[in-house]
Amino acid sequence: MLTYVVRRLLLLIPTLFFVAVVTFALAHAAPGSPFDKNPDRPLPAATIERLERLYGVDRPLHEQFLLYLGNLARFDLGSSLVRDRSVAEIIGSQLPVSAQLGIQALLLALAVALPLGVISALRQNTAVDHASMVLATVGTTIPSFVIAILAIYVFAVHLRLIPIVGWGTPKHMILPTVVLSLGAMAFLTRMTRASMLEAIRQDYVRTARAKGLPEQVVIVGHVLKNALIPVATVVGPATAGLITGSFIVESIFNVPGIGREFVLSITRRDYPLIMGVYLLYAFLIALANLAVDIVYAALDPRIKAA
């Protein structure tokens, strides 16, 4: 197991290198410069050239890339080209906010989705099942910005229960956590339900019942355990997605997280920040997948982490 984990971690290096090459190439392939800040008010060409020279953005791409890799090897992510802050500082101060929110949202989603999915499957085609499927459909189809704005109007403006301005207290986190979790919650509910229904019809379940095991043991020990494998598969990447934040949720609830940087860094052509946030994202996805593989082994003895 240990060798497996170490091997997988070492494999991260070529993976991240590949991500770096692709991200770097795509970021630089987009026309424009980090100093084209405003489409309606362009800086004089001479000023932009001066700035590009100063920041080395005018050098040949391979030279810039090698320089970047060299710095990366020394864990130096560089400085933002448009802000007075380093990439490490931006990520360091904003990632924890998104991560906390994301983990809360994930736990909430799991806490609701697993029981709901299981109950729906066991009571297939009853009112409970229909109700939870309606919820799941609504959760997936209504865009989060609609729910978010609605939530603000109801809970903040009309009921005055929740403050809008500021960050850090539990009151500030309730709405964004719930809204952020809805998508994952809906998806995981459907997934759990479908996968339970699949497992419940398997031969080994019939066998378990035939040998007279109590129904609870059959459900928890045989059906649920097997049904969770596909769920675990999607929870991994979903975790990475949640902890790196959501552009929409962070914008609307005014969360000082990292999610907005994914979009803003690109539109602003802030190359070091683009590289930083996307490498981080790739790294987290890879870690999440590794965690999923380890969990597989625990859930299903047939899968050997060799």
Place this chain on the structure above:
Amino acid sequence: MPLARARRALALLIAALLVLAACQQGQPPTTGPVTQTGGGEPDPDGELVTNLGSEPDTIDPHKASFVHEIAVIMSVFEGLMSLDPQTLKPVPAVAAKDPEISADQKTWKFTLRDGVKFSDGTPVTARDYQRGFLRTCDPRTAGDYAFVLYVVVGCEAWNNMDLRTATTAQIEAGRDAVGIRVLDDKTIEFQLAEPAAYFGSIAYMWVGMPVKQESLDKGGERWTEPETYIGNGPFKLVEWKHNERMVFERNDSYWRGAPKVKRWTRVMIQEGATAFAAYRNNEIDVLGAAAEDLRTIEADPELKSQLSDVEGSCTFYIGFNAKRAPFDDPNVRLAFARSFDRDGYISDIQKMGTSANGGFIPPGLPGYDKDDAVQRYDPAAAKDLLAKSKYAGAPELQNVKFTYASNARTKTRVEWLQQQWKNNLGVTVVADPVDATAYTQLVKRQETTPLMFILGWCADFPDQQNWLTTVFHSSGISKTGWKNEKYDALVKQADQEPAKDRRDAMYLEASRMLSAEAPAAWLYYVSGKLLIKPWVKGVTTTALDSVLGQFRMWEIYVTKKG
């Protein structure tokens, strides 16, 4: 030069790219300032909360260019000059009196008033101002706005020095060649490369804010954090929670006396709907109203009573590439300019803003020409112009490509304009949306300038030079390719003319010439609406505000929130 380039930009950029309503505070008023006067006792512990819009990229006065960055700088620092909120003329601020200008108009001497201090109690000297101005010109600062000081001897050369090849000695020599001299603790003298009657207006700008050597030494790259961000303005920065809020407190050593507001918190809410909700929730006290919220506001008597108009300092225009067919014929350009209904545009599309029934310079700024009817909407006249042009009936008038920065808002504008030209002129215009950053790239060089495009221009400082010369002189910002030697000569002459009346008359002539030659069609003047809670008083806004009541910030007060 270019602008306040980035200045109002943030709003435009973010709105354009992401449909987030950004900080609207930067949309100031002009004709006659709005003043919330009278009523209620100032609360000595009063706190004001406003929305900064988003995290500033930098608040270094010598690097900043966006409106929300300048908003911070203008609260913490004060320049040699300020602007009179009624006339927008430069008036002495830290300078004790108007500058002494030499006969050749090229030497400007400012004398500091006595007793001006930084918020830490140390005196402000001419050397601190010199340090500030020099930092702006310094190539190592890499500020966007250095170009406004290129009129100072040696600034441009130093600023453009290539740091990769320059030796330390060369860099120092570059600095020593800049014509900014300290004569004594209280006197600073500027040597200009050419007469520039507008230099007094430049002296109010952020590029010339004083800075303490100690702040730079102690803070290094991070001197803009509250501990070392020490200024001489009405407020001091006491807290900066990145991406969340900035907190200012009144500066008790401010030379005009401490401001009436004790604490001023600026939160960073990017999303317009969220900011509006926060305003309704009484969590922020002032908000630039977004066009999409106007119906809600008008329908609510309470909100409606809190709404006031503010005029802006920006003009949006449709540029024509005057080097390419069919726009190399001025008749075609003017025909396009006269064939869309500007009032209809405001009521149908823009919702907020003022019809550009005048020249390039918007109302409220010096040089606004309300009688300029050259480009007024007149479909019949437009058709005549087109018939007179060398492209009458030619294929060049079909499928004219109109390039714009792709976003929903601009798409609607372009579609509306397409329809107008189709109906009124019988020409077909094809929309050509491109990515916003790519668009910026296209419009900044003559070789790549699209056939038609939309751009905005905002005042850096209140003077015609900043519009007529900076933008449309043949070496200016606008890359329409239009060049008229008479116009070029006229604006250059006006830039240097010391007599105000003669100068204004020359600019007026140039402005009319510009409208008639129509390298661009004036689309609309930016203006906005502010929501102000009834407990916020003493606000005087101007067209050039980056921050609420910028030129009378110390007079703002809040009464106890009833």
